[in-house]
Amino acid sequence: MKIKRISDEVHVVIGGFFPLCNTLVILSDEIAVVDPGCSVESLRFLLRKEGKELRDIDVVLLSHIHPDHITHAARLNRLSRCRVAANEITAPFFDDKEQMKRFLGFTPGHLIRPLWEDLVNERMYGALDDCKTTNIVKDGETFLVGGHSLKMRYTPGHLPDHMCIELVEENLLFASDIDLTEFGPFYGHPNSSIPEFKESIKKVMDGGYRGIISGHLKEPLIEDYEPGLRAYLKQFDMREEFVLLAVRGGAKTINDIVVNPIIYPSLTNVVYLQFEKWMIEHHVDSLIERGLIWKHKGVLSVA
Ligand SMILES: [Zn+2]
Structure with missing residues (x-):
């Protein structure tokens, strides 16, 4: 169980590689959980260290609709009645999982669709559960939680709904699936886009952040991120x-x-x-x- 402390109130629960992901947690007078794809036990461990429980979570925020990033969103919502916030493209797919499947290319009758559903249900159990978003945060808008400003940064390509999330006060970027893993960029859906992905990587490179936080690296905070992003770009x-x-x-x-x-x-x-x-x-x-x-x-x- 690994947790990376970014600051007094900002932590990353390390989920690591697919089918888990790294989860950003703001632990302030409000508790926000971004991309709840880490193990629930690890998340509970972090909260308990601060005298809190899963039921105390105030809000879950999503960077995009991939099952490994939304895994426990519905579960946490059932436990805590927390708000669920997502960007304007992700939200309708989170609210209607049939639309989500189609968005990802698994249209009804697609031969691989039942196998993909099995994979999700075996390894990302809960990602297909019914749940509704309560807040929509558009590109460029800021979501305020516990004295922290989380700003949505539209970075499509991986999927058309992918957004990075800027921690404004810390000048850090939760880069989600611009993840800098050795596997390289993932654009494995019909509506993924190589040119858009490249543009998004360049946008992150030019962001002037103090560091970026990967959605999948086991050492999630990368301060000198430019060389890594250049190598990532070369993989295309x-x-x-x-x-x-x-x-x-x-x-x-x-x-x-x-x-x-x-x-x-x-x-x-x-x-x-x-x-x-x-x-x-x-x-x-x-x-x-x-x-x-x-x-x-x-x-x-x-x-
Ligand atoms: Zn993804």
Whole structure:
């Protein structure tokens, strides 16, 4: 159980890698929990150290709709009757989990949808529970809690609803899934966007923050974050080069490319293969746009 103390009133409960995430906790005269995807036991441990309980939580704030970031939101709401705040894009998907599934590409009838639901229910249990947001915080707006200002910073690409959350007084940014993990950027849904993701990373780079807080690194606070973000940005180009090499090597379809996975080299779950496919599709689109490959009647070739 690991907790990173950022300041007297700001803490990160380390969840670490998917299917958990790091959870930011403001422990002041109000208690705010951002992205409750860490273990509930770890969160309870932190609160008890301060003489508080889970039922004392005042508000849960969400950075985006991914199950590993919203896992315990409904559970905490049931326990504490806390407010649930999210940005204007995330909120309707949190309120209606069928819409959430569609937003993530798992439309009714999609072959992988039941397997993805199993994965969520086994490893992020609670993420699909019914619950309603009580507050909407739009891009650029500030959410005040316990004397702390949390400002929403629209950073799409990972998903169209992804927002980083700025801790204004601390001049820190909870960067959520601009996470700087070695895995690299994740854009494994049909509505993810490589160009938007790159723009968002540059926006964070230029933010002038004292540090950024990763949603998944086990050492979550990165003060010298520029080199890490530059390396993170490079991963897009490296992956795209591998996709181009695959087409040059004779791959004619997305399925031909993912026979030798580029992004998940050791696939253990068919759901991840779907994510790999969607990510490769984004790179194929990008290569077509750059004029490096062609697609004719569904068949890829080198331009
Ligand atoms: Zn995410």
